[in-house]
Structures are given as structure tokens and as C-alpha cells.
Amino acid sequence: MDSERVFLTAEWRHLALLNYEVDQGLLLKFVPRGTELDCWNGKVFVSLVGFRFLKTRLLGLPIPFHANFDEVNLRFYVRRREGQEVRRGVVFVREIVPRRAIALIARTLYNENYVALPMTHQIDANGPHAPAVSYRWRTERGWNTMILEAEGNSQPLTTGSEQEFITEHYWGYVAQRDGGTVEYQVTHPSWRVWTARRAEFAGEVEELYGRELVSVLRGTPASAFLAEGSPVAVMRGRRL
Numbered sequence: 001m002d003s004e005r006v007f008l009t010a011e012w013r014h015l016a017l018l019n020y021e022v023d024q025g026l027l028l029k030f031v032p033r034g035t036e037l038d039c040w041n042g043k044v045f046v047s048l049v050g051f052r053f054l055k056t057r058l059l060g061l062p063i064p065f066h067a068n069f070d071e072v073n074l075r076f077y078v079r080r081r082e083g084q085e086v087r088r089g090v091v092f093v094r095e096i097v098p099r100r101a102i103a104l105i106a107r108t109l110y111n112e113n114y115v116a117l118p119m120t121h122q123i124d125a126n127g128p129h130a131p132a133v134s135y136r137w138r139t140e141r142g143w144n145t146m147i148l149e150a151e152g153n154s155q156p157l158t159t160g161s162e163q164e165f166i167t168e169h170y171w172g173y174v175a176q177r178d179g180g181t182v183e184y185q186v187t188h189p190s191w192r193v194w195t196a197r198r199a200e201f202a203g204e205v206e207e208l209y210g211r212e213l214v215s216v217l218r219g220t221p222a223s224a225f226l227a228e229g230s231p232v233a234v235m236r237g238r239r240l
Contacts, residue, residue, distance in 0.1 A: 144203025
């Protein structure tokens with residue numbers, strides 16, 4: 001990893017991932033130029049992801065009062081060919097954080113679709129079955145909640161599995177206001193995961209994610225799991 005290219009370092013922990021199968025037509029307007037939708041066994045997914053953002057450093061420097069916070073994002077999966085390499089990445093429909101300064105930096109530097117809302121979390125790392133987590137955020141219409149209760153022991157990712165597909169996307173792509181695309185790399189080791197015995201989302205959809213995804217996110221997730229997370233590094237972006 002080229003340290004001169006590192007924009008941000010942090011730890012991502014207790015990642016709750018609720019995955020919904022979706023008709024690809026609902027996502028086409030969000031696909032940045034130069035990328036295409038990525039699928040697993042012919043299925044296209046959006047994922048609602050809640051996690052803890054810890055020990056955050058920007059350009060190597062700690063951010064006072066902004067090092068530890070929650071994030072919830074809605075994302076989907078794309079791919080792009082760079083020479084002989086296929087780069088598999090994510091696109092964010094919306095990202096929620098509790099601090100206005102964080103949202104402002106992300107919107108200004110990357111044009112990421114961040115919004116700052118009141119947030120809270122609850123993490124039981126030693127639940128009766130396995131870890132249990134919840135993330136909550138408040139819009140004008142009230143509180144939204146995602147809950148995941150895991151079961152069993154954490155396991156390494158299985159090659160070719162849906163869990164590997166969801167987690168092993170190491171690039172981010174952001175559509176720009178003028179129609180261009182910014183690409184950036186995210187590095188982290190492969191994560192261990194728990195399967196979910198319970199996974200739920202309840203709350204406002206249209207206000208944050210648009211009318212097209214209401215029926216998707218009000219349905220039952222096609223799958224859900226909890227990832228333990230790790231240290232991560234986000235590289236500086238470049239315009240394609």
C-alpha cells in the first residue's frame with residue numbers, strides 16, 4: 001500500500017449486512033459512467049449496512065471529536081475493467097452519519113451522497129447465541145432501526161459464496177455532477193462472518209432512498225450476516 005495515496009484510515013467493526021435481491025432496472029440510473037452492475041449467480045443485490053467507524057484518521061491525523069461514530073449506508077455492486085484487471089466495487093445510494101462535518105467532507109471531496117442525522121447503536125458482543133447489534137437513525141418522520149442477531153461461531157469467507165461476493169469489493173465509484181466518475185480503492189483483510197438468525201429493518205424508505213426502492217427495503221432480506229471487521233484504508237480518489 002502506497003502511504004502517500006492514503007486518504008483515510010479507520011477501523012470498521014460490527015458490520016451488519018442486510019442484502020436484498022433487486023431488479024437491475026431499479027439501479028441503472030445510479031450506475032456511474034464506466035462501470036456496470038455486478039451480480040452473483042445472476043442476482044443483483046442492494047445491501048443495507050450498519051457499522052462502527054472507529055479510530056478515524058484523515059491524512060494521518062486524528063479528527064477531534066470525530067474519531068468514533070456510526071454509519072449506515074445503502075449500497076450496490078458494480079465492476080469495471082482496467083486493462084486485464086476486473087475491479088469490483090460499490091456504489092452508495094445514501095450514507096448516514098451523525099456528524100455534519102463528516103458528511104460535508106465526503107460530499108465536498110467525493111460527491112458522496114452523505115447526510116447527517118441523529119444516530120445511536122447497541123452492541124452485545126457476547127449475546128446468548130452470538131453477537132447482536134442494532135443501529136438507529138432519526139429522520140423527520142421518526143426513528144429507523146436495523147437489527148441483526150447472529151448465531152454460531154464466526155467463520156472465514158467461503159470462496160464463491162454470496163458472503164464473499166458482498167464483502168470482497170475493494171473499489172468505490174462515485175458519479176459526479178458533470179457526469180464523470182471518481183474511483184477510489186479500499187483495502188482491508190478478508191473478514192470473518194457470522195450468519196444471522198434474525199435480521200430486520202423498519203423505518204422510512206422513500207425519504208432517504210427514493211420511491212423506486214420502497215418495495216425492496218420493506219420486504220424480507222434475501223440474506224443477512226454479521227462481519228467482524230478490521231482496520232481499513234481508503235485511498236485518494238482519481239477521476240476516470
